[in-house]
């Protein structure tokens with residue numbers, strides 16, 4: 338298990354090639370590409386421009402001696418009924434396909450996506466929601482098989498106003514098992530699980546060999562804060578020990594932008610070096 342970070346520790350105005358170089362210099366051997374933060378820009382690029390952008394980022398990683406082991410895919414929005422950036426569901430599907438081809442160029446094995454509710458009020462049943470998500474994600478199986486890139490479906494975090502599906506590992510597992518494909522697995526977001534008051538040990542153990550990616554982030558148990566371990570109340574010894582116990586083969590991948598991106602740029606590299614040491618400490622527990 339390597340300690341890895343999303344490149345979202347740098348805001349989008351900083352070129353990803355520079356973000357790669359600085360994360361590698363801080364000691365990270367693996368990285369997560371934050372395609373999500375660039376989906377608006379990507380929509381204004383031709384497919385050829387996007388490929389050139391991806392090839393430059395890949396070249397910077399190769400030069401720095403680091404590998405991309407995850408990517409956060411584009412997001413549709415809070416539910417399938419209220420899509421971001423005025424996307425239609427068809428346009429979002431095209432964006433997913435583009436992101437998978439970009440992941441292939443970057444050498445990313447697993448791209449993380451959000452399963453979600455269908456409507457804003459969450460009035461639909463769990464069965465309807467499960468069926469829709471299975472049908473939606475199954476459409477991408479041909480491109481997964483063509484590129485060899487897998488998708489990891491993430492545990493979500495709940496809204497107060499309506500029941501949010503796929504916040505518990507049981508529902509995440511049901512969706513993944515219904516898709517029943519070796520290129521479909523799970524991403525465990527520790528902070529989402531903590532906000533939902535879940536036991537990390539039980540959740541990670543339940544996901545077992547389905548687990549392909551992680552979003553490592555801490556919080557106070559009530560807000561989805563995306564901060565570094567020990568800045569919240571997660572039991573990190575339990576997380577590390579359970580990841581090892583299930584034979585998890587992916588990386589310990591930070592999604593902790595609120596501890597790093599918020600720093601002035603002059604101290605950010607030191608923050609990254611600290612985050613990397615902290616990750617190595619935790620995975621040795």
Ligand SMILES: [Zn+2]
Pocket residue numbers: 491526552592
């Ligand atoms: Zn996440």
